[in-house]
Amino acid sequence: MASESTAKVVEEKAPSAVPKDRRYVGSKETFAYILDDIAQSFNIGKYDDVFRTNILKIDLKLQSLTNGIIGIWDIINDLFLAAIVDRTRTRWGKFKPWLVVYAIPGVLISLIYWSLPLVFGTQGIGSAMSRFIPYLILQIFNNLAGSLITIVRTGMTATITPNIVDRTRLISSANLLSGFVEKAPEILMGLLIDMYINSSSNKELMLTDLNAYELGYNSMFVIGGVITALASGLFALVYAFVAKERVMQTVDRPAITSGIKSVLTNKPLLLITLSEILGSFSVGLGTNLYYIEVLNLASMSTIVGIPGAVVSPISYSYVPWARSKFSTKALWIASSHVDSVLMLGVFAAGELINFKGKKGYENLAVMIPAFMIRETIWMFFWGLRSVIPNEMRNEAIDYGEWKNGFRSEGMTGVAKDIVSKVVNTVKNTIQPLLLGLFGYNVNATHGNQTPKARHALFWMCTFLPVVTGILSIVPKFFYDLSGEKRDRMYIELRERRKAIAAEVKEFNDQAGEGKTAE
Template identity: 25%
Template sequence: MEEKQVSWKERLAYAMSDFGCNTIFQIVGTYFLVFSTDTMGIKASVITGLFALTAVIDSFDGIIWGQFIDRTHTKWGKSRPYWLWFSIPFALFCVMAFSAPNLPYTWKVVWIYVAYIGVKVLYSGVNIPVTSILPALTSNPQERVVLSTVRQFFGNMGASILLPLTLPAVAWFGMRFGSSKAEATTSAAGWFIWALILGILTVVCLLTAFAGTRERVVTKDSNRSIPMRESVKALKGNYPWAIIIFINFVYWGAFAVRSSSLPYYFKYVLHNEALGSWVLAGTVITLISTALVPFLTKKIGKRNTMLIGMVGTALSQLILFFADRMSGNVPMILVGVVLYYVSYGLTGALIAVMLSDAVDFGEWKNNVRAEGFVTSFSSFSAKLGMGLGSMILSAVLASGGYVAVSAGHSVVQSGSALNAIRLGFIWIPLIGYVASCIALLFNNVDKIENKMVADLKVKHENEQ
């Protein structure tokens, strides 16, 4: 299968897809809630309604995007064109999500509802192709691991650079446009300018991915429109798919709760907002563990490598709990953070690979190859989990009596509000990570991979 190998130039181009869309999406996931409450002055209970509505919408839009991909036939392929068509609309809505127009309260609510829903829907349009194109880039299982690892490496690198830079950048731009030092991190102008810069970067990265990749694994199903009723057959008995979709739901739901609650935890519980930015900078640690993924998968397999990462994320939450009980012991918190990022680096790259395995398994078992439909559930489950996670966090904050801060003002949160923040930062993510570990134990696709790949190779050769 040497002809299926891709060059380093193409690997890097593919990596730009994650560097572009996922980096800005992580910033939305981390800071949209705190921007809405502390800059826009929107009540947390109102954001709960937004997250609930978005979770419902996300239950459908990912599957619809997947059907679009399976029906797309262009000179550029099935998945690549979506980076060309939707990169600019996606970036525009991301900028809108961090814009604070001078409107009455009701219209501000309308603004953030439209912006956030637009971000979530269009994220599916540019992110599902990141996963659906992987089986078309190469049929070599180890090459898929390398491609996904390089993609995840650059995605994590973007997050490690831009996430910790966000608050300092917002403050810097805010002070340039008249905000005082005290209100700089809630500056509307600062947030808008920073989001605009990230939006431009996102467009450039996605267009680079479009220009630099090629869909080379073309099968009989790749050249025809697969109706929904036939696409569903690819899921029959497809237990690797069911497991990874469940993991996607609970793991990324836990991730969303942890990410969104992190700014609150360091600002109100530890009273050290600057440390929170440095903790986000720890994302750079994931680069080391992500780079080890191809080596580890060769030695112990994909499932076991991923399992180590998931167990590590669960243990990191327990360390944070003990650190919190010790009056916010900073050295222990940093130990937990390091373990979290090392473990996260082993996990993220392999989810897309296992979804590619599920595409192969569906074709191998049911004779239907529906890349768009099968992988679209990845976006559906991840976004549903992240949406519900964000909704749960905002509901927990509201029930705990969290008081939104208007720009330029400070507030002392009640004990119940602080406990709500702790619940979001420590305990809810722990539950999600433990559930992911248990589900992954039932995935044994590594044991049948060689036979599956060999059988599919013969099938594809006979179709030519």
């Protein structure tokens, strides 16, 4: 009887506990949030591997060393930054001040990084070590800034609205609308690279005046990097001044040990973390070097993504329906692993099909349809892939508040990533060495890698990442924060937050009375 009456109370309270028609985030703030979402991807970072390898000419062994150093530094700075952010209490909120603090230094670091070719020259002036040291220093500061803004953005999204429906709408809107803008730099950059390397006059220039050829090639990266850094910095600054926090923090600052304890007792967070750890063992390369060095087509991703560009916006329209019909666990598994299955199909096509005397992986006539089919099917799941992980992260933060009585967005975000970063540090240290092991030469001119290296570029971006990351699916089967359990959590949180808001108001009133008395 007791359980029946409890269930009845929950059912009666649910509509008022999670008011689905209450919209906290207005149009102006939604627009600013979308700008910030654009800022995170409005860059030419997709070609960073090409930039550091072929433009800056950083030795592969030194790239490996850099990845190891930065990986360790990333873990260290995550811990102290999370502790600082979690203990922040200001009249503007917990996260907003840090958004403003990050804005200018973050842009300056990006501007300097993309301007490095102006210092190094076309042939990488100086010894390998003289190029490596400034590159390493910039990576250290860039990682520090990146860690800070990741912690702050995660917390800001979790506190911008207490309504989960409002939050899902905000995330979906941002992912959908930003997609029409944020990919423009990388698409344009791919087209410019293709036009440059395939121009008959530039091919002749490469043979007659290599310095002039590489000066023009490098200039595209400098200009593209600088322009996008300035634009994304401006977008982020707009959001920093407009955004508001609406989930109240406790008056007392939580101790660091309490923050750690809240993480260790958070089952959803632990399962998400374990899945990401196992996924971090996925070793491989991105497709950029393969597209440019083997297929001679930097804009390959743009071409194969044309049908998917039509499908992708549609995929957001059925996210609310899917969330109401299927468990979070089912959506998480489907959206996370469909791409792996599809990529194995691409690998099979490249290895098994021969066309006009060439292996499939070297032939555009084979690879364009294979990648296009994969991309189109994957885009049907893109809305879920974009929204579900974000919502799960936010719900894990709310779960910690439900169980422990306080929020620890900073420590929660860091805990989710820290072990994965340990694995990634080892992985990122190994990957450049693997590339060198299979004969990739950073000093070779475009299109002159060995057949062994060309084949390695293919299977290291299709087959290897899938088989080395497959175990990440196992923890997903044990995730259970959905349905009645999630609804009950938000019912209780709503009442608790009302009490905290009253406590904060009383605290502020008492502080005001004290100043008046003085």
